[in-house]
Amino acid sequence: MSVYFAGFVPCDQGYAVFFPDLPGCNSQGETLPEAFSMAMEALAGHLEAMADDGEIIPAPSGEAEALRKFKEQFAGLDMGPMPDGSVLHPVPAPELDTATAKVNVSFARYKLDMIDRKAKAAGMTRSGFLAAAAGAYAVE
Numbered sequence: 001m002s003v004y005f006a007g008f009v010p011c012d013q014g015y016a017v018f019f020p021d022l023p024g025c026n027s028q029g030e031t032l033p034e035a036f037s038m039a040m041e042a043l044a045g046h047l048e049a050m051a052d053d054g055e056i057i058p059a060p061s062g063e064a065e066a067l068r069k070f071k072e073q074f075a076g077l078d079m080g081p082m083p084d085g086s087v088l089h090p091v092p093a094p095e096l097d098t099a100t101a102k103v104n105v106s107f108a109r110y111k112l113d114m115i116d117r118k119a120k121a122a123g124m125t126r127s128g129f130l131a132a133a134a135g136a137y138a139v140e
Contacts, residue, residue, distance in 0.1 A: 002059075003090035005066035006039045007074065008032060010085045019091075020069030021061050022046055036089070044094045051096050052135060063088065 007018045011028070015035035019025040019042075027042035029035030050057050061069060067088050074082050107115070119129035 001095070002093045004043060004060045004093055005063060005070070005088050006043070006091045007070040008035055008039075008087050008089060009074065010083045017042065018070065018073055019043065019046070020066045020073055021058055023073070036091070039091045043091050047093060047096060048135075051098055057096075060093070063090075 004019055004021055007020065009016045009018070013028060014030035015028060015032055017027040017029070017035050017039045019039075022043070025042055025046040027035065027038040029038045047057055060066070070088055071082065074086075115129060116126060119126050122129060122132075124132065
């Protein structure tokens with residue numbers, strides 16, 4: 001299992017979270033445990049979005065390099081000195097197997113026809129349409 005280091009910074013709303021290896025991957029939580037949970041969700045979502053977009057996912061840095069990047073990233077925010085209680089902590093990354101897998105699914109014929117019509121209208125294959133639909137499905 002790979003891990004990415006995240007910086008947890010105390011702020012008015014609890015903790016802000018930054019991933020030095022993944023600029024733009026941020027989160028927050030009211031407590032440190034909540035911030036860690038939100039960091040895991042943010043990391044998974046960010047890596048999945050990168051994979052969906054065909055982007056190259058950078059290898060995680062070691063702790064020393066991640067700490068250097070974290071300090072540099074925080075300094076770039078122009079918020080003054082890093083607050084006491086800021087920590088760098090490893091966050092487990094999801095395993096993203098991007099290999100294509102062939103599956104057999106069953107639909108009522110009218111549902112399959114609907115899927116095919118919508119896929120064609122979107123300029124997609126049936127597989128691409130179903131994968132995009134799964135990605136767009138949000139569970140609250």
